[in-house]
Amino acid sequence: MTDKNYDLIVIGTGTAxxxxxxxxxxxxxxxAVIDHRPFGGTxxxxxxxxxKMLIAAAEVIDGFQRMSAIDTLDGETRIDWAALQRHKRSFxxxxxxxxxxxxxxxxxxxxxxxxxxxxxxxxxxxxTTLTARHIVIATGAEPHRLPIEGxxxxxxxxxxxxxxxxxxxxxxxxGGYIGFExxxxxxxxxxxxxxxxxxxxxxxxxxxxxxxxxxxxxxALGVDVRLGHEVKxxxxxxxGFEVQVHGPEGRFDIATDLVIHSGGRKPALEALDLDxxxxxxxxxxxxxxxxxxxSSNPAVYAVGDAAGGPLPLTPVAALEAHxxxxxxxxxxxxxxxYTGIPSVAFTLPPLARVGLLEADAKxxxxxxxxxxxxxxxxxxxxxxxxxxYAYKILVEEGSQRILxxxxxxxxxxxxxxxxxxxxxxxxxxxxxxxxxxxxPSAASDIESMLPE
Numbered sequence: 001m002t003d004k005n006y007d008l009i010v011i012g013t014g015t016a017x018x019x020x021x022x023x024x025x026x027x028x029x030x031x032a033v034i035d036h037r038p039f040g041g042t043x044x045x046x047x048x049x050x051x052k053m054l055i056a057a058a059e060v061i062d063g064f065q066r067m068s069a070i071d072t073l074d075g076e077t078r079i080d081w082a083a084l085q086r087h088k089r090s091f092x093x094x095x096x097x098x099x100x101x102x103x104x105x106x107x108x109x110x111x112x113x114x115x116x117x118x119x120x121x122x123x124x125x126x127x128t129t130l131t132a133r134h135i136v137i138a139t140g141a142e143p144h145r146l147p148i149e150g151x152x153x154x155x156x157x158x159x160x161x162x163x164x165x166x167x168x169x170x171x172x173x174x175g176g177y178i179g180f181e182x183x184x185x186x187x188x189x190x191x192x193x194x195x196x197x198x199x200x201x202x203x204x205x206x207x208x209x210x211x212x213x214x215x216x217x218x219x220a221l222g223v224d225v226r227l228g229h230e231v232k233x234x235x236x237x238x239x240g241f242e243v244q245v246h247g248p249e250g251r252f253d254i255a256t257d258l259v260i261h262s263g264g265r266k267p268a269l270e271a272l273d274l275d276x277x278x279x280x281x282x283x284x285x286x287x288x289x290x291x292x293x294x295s296s297n298p299a300v301y302a303v304g305d306a307a308g309g310p311l312p313l314t315p316v317a318a319l320e321a322h323x324x325x326x327x328x329x330x331x332x333x334x335x336x337x338y339t340g341i342p343s344v345a346f347t348l349p350p351l352a353r354v355g356l357l358e359a360d361a362k363x364x365x366x367x368x369x370x371x372x373x374x375x376x377x378x379x380x381x382x383x384x385x386x387x388x389y390a391y392k393i394l395v396e397e398g399s400q401r402i403l404x405x406x407x408x409x410x411x412x413x414x415x416x417x418x419x420x421x422x423x424x425x426x427x428x429x430x431x432x433x434x435x436x437x438x439x440p441s442a443a444s445d446i447e448s449m450l451p452e
Contacts, residue, residue: 085162121300195218349388
């Protein structure tokens with residue numbers, strides 16, 4: 001028996017969910033949102049935003065260490081982790097109540113609990129069954145299951161962001177965004193950090209030449225970065241843990257106080273009972289058409305990380321949600337153009353990319369010029385005594401359009417946006433070369449980065 005009927009049910013309360021729910025409600029639809037976790041989603045509560053709050057203190061330590069190395073600063077400084085967490089929570093703790101108040105103000109019904117499909121257009125929450133003309137899955141992502149004995153001993157990234165105290169030693173299993181970002185925070189807070197990456201290439205979505213420089217910089221912090229090392233088991237050991245590792249040198253054990261899962265994420269779909277709604281899925285991903293609609297159940301759409309698209313980023317989730325809103329309200333065939341969307345690993349210094357990797361451009365048979373240099377002697381790096389500064393820019397021959405831009409170094413997270421803006425708006429190399437940027441600023445380096 002149906003307890004409540006709606007025009008739209010949205011499962012999730014993060015960025016994609018909220019964009020969808022609010023816009024459909026403004027159009028006069030009856031809307032419900034469902035979430036079994038505090039309202040607000042990963043980015044605001046358990047991901048991007050709280051992580052950047054913690055990085056703020058690491059940035060200060062990083063700057064102090066770099067300038068102390070050339071004797072321009074004297075003394076010592078350290079991170080008060082408990083105080084930093086209080087600062088972070090001053091942002092995150094009000095989010096769930098504010099999000100729910102915003103839903104209530106707009107007349108959106110907010111349901112707390114785990115959603116489970118019971119039919120093509122029905123969802124169960126606790127003992128209540130909800131029905132809707134359309135259902136949008138916006139459940140975000142969750143950590144992959146790791147094939148490790150004792151995997152239950154690993155904490156998730158969410159847990160690291162909530163630690164009241166940092167241990168003396170941590171091991172990060174996986175060398176992606178999460179592994180390197182957390183390593184850079186923890187190392188600057190005085191923790192003994194080890195990153196164990198199964199393949200020889202960490203941060204696989206970024207340019208390998210620039211990644212190699214960041215790995216070198218990370219090791220210079222004192223982080224033990226071990227590539228080509230696979231974790232086989234994690235066991236309790238002397239009030240901590242023993243991590244069994246297989247690497248090129250054979251089998252060995254690492255004693256540590258904490259082991260963190262940093263081995264990647266997947267769409268959070270398992271608890272939804274997709275088969276009950278005839279929602280086709282394969283290898284942990286939904287089968288969707290180009291408009292984000294289920295290929296087997298036309299009442300259902302998916303957006304954001306749950307959709308398993310090419311770029312699991314918050315701005316992309318919003319773009320996809322707006323496309324779905326257009327499709328729901330206007331019966332359109334709206335899709336998303338992913339051109340020129342930047343991605344950043346917020347290490348110190350940050351690593352950034354937009355567009356194609358060099359290997360991708362070659363596979364596509366494109367003819368292009370590459371300009372790639374290490375430039376620690378440029379003013380942007382010298383000013384702050386940062387030894388890790390490099391770029392690689394790909395420009396198509398003939399059209400002069402930018403195919404890809406890759407940066408590591410001071411302010412790379414901001415400068416990459418200019419390359420992304422140019423790519424998204426069809427601006428070629430000449431247009432950027434003739435721009436005038438404030439000097440001296442990191443943006444003013446762009447002209448020297450461009451191939452002739």
